[in-house]
Amino acid sequence: MKETRAEVEQMRAADADRQKVADQLKIALDEGRLSLHEYDDRVRLAYASKTYQELLLLVTDLPRPGLNATDVASRRQAEERRAARRLPTALLVLWTIWAAFTVANLVVFGLVSATTGGGVYPWPVWLLVPGAALGVVTVGTQAIRHQQRSR
Structure with missing residues (x-):
């Protein structure tokens, strides 16, 4: 039986999941996407999170680690060009x-x-x-x- 996204988001998160989110937040801090204050708040909330949904809310506004604003913009423009040529x-x-x-x-x-x-x-x-x-x-x-x- 396949779970829906809503069901998965309501599942309880494990310590390893919280650690992955904390690591992603650390990368975002290192890349300059988060201020130290934002980082502290989000890490505190990450370790206090009980469900996947609570964890996902902490990283939804962050791009994948390693991408900078230029990469994100160029990927978006490339996708728009591909759609235009289609x-x-x-x-x-x-x-x-x-x-x-x-x-x-x-x-x-x-x-x-x-x-x-x-x-x-x-x-x-x-x-x-x-x-x-x-x-x-x-x-x-x-x-x-x-x-x-x-x-």
Whole structure:
């Protein structure tokens, strides 16, 4: 049986759990994220905590140890850039369909050309038309999304 987050948070914490939180608070103090007064208050509360929820409240506003503000900001910006580059699902579906159709046509064209000895009209070149249209729509969509983010 899998416990829910709420059930886990209500479980009693062990001394080892309190020590881990105290260690994380010490790292935050060393990195300059906490003042000495805040550190003292939080360590006192950590050792007085009875549940995981009480322990988690002491470290929820702290990033993982070893990360500085620049790392946190750069990770956030990288995630935003990845999200911005991600195509809408409809365009992904259309590109997948176009690619599958193009591959199938190229295979058939290759087989027909190989078995008839050449001189076959290169009909797959017409697949460039919907591909170009799809490319224009993709570039336009990304430009609009970029413009909306810039506002």
